[in-house]
Amino acid sequence: MQIGELARTTATKVETIRFYEKIGLLPEPGRTSGNYRDYGAAHLARLSFIRRARDLGFTLDQVRELLTLSDDRSRSCSAVDTVARAHLAQIDQKIADLRALRRELDELIGQCSQGAISDCRIIEALGPSAQNGH
Amino acid sequence: MQIGELARTTATKVETIRFYEKIGLLPEPGRTSGNYRDYGAAHLARLSFIRRARDLGFTLDQVRELLTLSDDRSRSCSAVDTVARAHLAQIDQKIADLRALRRELDELIGQCSQGAISDCRIIEALGPSAQNGH
DNA sequence: TCTTGACCCTGTAGTTGCTATAGGGTGCAT
DNA sequence: ATGCACCCTATAGCAACTACAGGGTCAAGA
Numbered sequence: 248m249q250i251g252e253l254a255r256t257t258a259t260k261v262e263t264i265r266f267y268e269k270i271g272l273l274p275e276p277g278r279t280s281g282n283y284r285d286y287g288a289a290h291l292a293r294l295s296f297i298r299r300a301r302d303l304g305f306t307l308d309q310v311r312e313l314l315t316l317s318d319d320r321s322r323s324c325s326a327v328d329t330v331a332r333a334h335l336a337q338i339d340q341k342i343a344d345l346r347a348l349r350r351e352l353d354e355l356i357g358q359c360s361q362g363a364i365s366d367c368r369i370i371e372a373l374g375p376s377a378q379n380g381h
Numbered sequence: 382m383q384i385g386e387l388a389r390t391t392a393t394k395v396e397t398i399r400f401y402e403k404i405g406l407l408p409e410p411g412r413t414s415g416n417y418r419d420y421g422a423a424h425l426a427r428l429s430f431i432r433r434a435r436d437l438g439f440t441l442d443q444v445r446e447l448l449t450l451s452d453d454r455s456r457s458c459s460a461v462d463t464v465a466r467a468h469l470a471q472i473d474q475k476i477a478d479l480r481a482l483r484r485e486l487d488e489l490i491g492q493c494s495q496g497a498i499s500d501c502r503i504i505e506a507l508g509p510s511a512q513n514g515h
Numbered sequence: 516t517c518t519t520g521a522c523c524c525t526g527t528a529g530t531t532g533c534t535a536t537a538g539g540g541t542g543c544a545t
Numbered sequence: 546a547t548g549c550a551c552c553c554t555a556t557a558g559c560a561a562c563t564a565c566a567g568g569g570t571c572a573a574g575a
Contacts, residue, residue, distance in 0.1 A: 249551080249552075250551090250552075251550090251551065251552080260533085260534075261551095261552090262533075262534060262535075263532085263533060263534080265553095265554095266532075266533060266534090270532095279541095279552095280541095281540080281541050281542070281552080281553095282540080282541085282552080282553065283541075283542095283551085283552055283553080284552085284553090301532090303482060303485060303486055303489075304479075304482050304486075306531080306532090307531075307532070308531095313504070316504070317501075317504040324493055324501035324503070324504075325493075327493070327501055327503050327504060328490065328493045328503070331486060331489065331490050331493070331503055332490060334486065335483065335486050335487060335490060338479055338482060338483045338486065339483065341479055342476060342479050342480065342483065345438075345472055345475055345476045345479070346476065348437060348438050348472060349469065349472045349473065349476065351437060352437055352438075352465060352468065352469050352472065353469060355465065356462060356465050356466060356469065359458055359459075359461070359462045359465075367451075367458035367461055369447075369458070369461050369462070369465055370447070370450070370451040370458075370461060373430045373433045373434050373437075373447065373451070383522080383523075384522090384523075385521090385522065385523080394562085394563075395523090396562075396563060396564075397561085397562065397563080399524095399525095400561075400562060400563090404561095413570095414570095415523080415524095415569080415570050415571075416523080416524065416569080416570085417522090417523055417524080417570080417571095418523085418524090435561090440560080440561090441560075441561070442560095
């Protein structure tokens with residue numbers, strides 16, 4: 248299987264696959280006589296894993312960790328659980344941050360009376376009292 | 382006022398201030414005899430504006446746009462309103478995406494029975510059926 | 516006077532996770 | 546033999562900073 252087919256199958260760009268190889272996330276495949284990369288089922292499996300984890304928002308470092316964990320099949324699942332839970336906590340934090348931000352921005356927009364900039368509440372709220380400095 | 386004081390006042394790193402200058406977001410200040418940057422009230426105002434907008438999640442490009450708009454004080458406020466509303470929509474999208482992701486991840490974690498990796502639902506869910514490929 | 520230390524300067528490279536380009540080689544069909 | 550789709554490497558670019566390296570400046574203390 249050459250790189251283009253692997254790319255189509257996993258909905259990944261060709262360049263991204265080569266990038267994953269370069270950073271050591273995807274093992275180097277064999278080469279054909281014409282120096283084309285030649286992938287097998289194991290590569291497909293591993294890349295699918297990576298993509299799925301990335302879709303779930305894991306960072307590449309977290310993916311690397313999950314891959315290492317999953318390679319050692321005798322190890323307890325709890326390490327995986329820990330990584331996943333840490334990620335979940337990060338997501339919750341991000342959602343909370345965005346919500347706070349949303350509230351603030353919404354309030355600002357609500358005050359906009361569509362008048363001139365000099366009366367604009369949004370601009371006013373952004374600047375400090377020294378805003379007339381230029 | 383030298384760069385360190387400006388940095389402390391606006392809770393910005395010194396390097397970031399120089400970076401904003403380099404990309405043309407913050408105008409070049411005068412220099413002292415010793416070639417130190419010398420900032421005034423206008424710079425403080427502008428940097429505060431930038432930081433506040435960044436805290437609200439605006440991109441540097443959006444900040445640039447807001448700064449241009451706010452400089453033209455005769456212009457209508459509605460352009461500002463438009464930028465802000467577009468940003469709000471982006472935030473809503475991000476929140477929705479994160480929530481969907483959170484749900485999925487949460488479900489995965491709920492299935493983890495703390496057994497061996499070979500039985501781990503999380504690993505299983507990440508890999509395709511070909512997971513036994515290595 | 517000399518030196519210490521906190522501050523400042525420029526310029527460049529690193530971060531994350533790719534994406535895009537340049538400039539070429541391979542393989543198959545017409 | 547020539548076109549075309551595909552592949553190769555290497556490098557640079559994106560956001561928005563951050564972190565050096567290798568220096569200069571300035572005020573205070575011994």
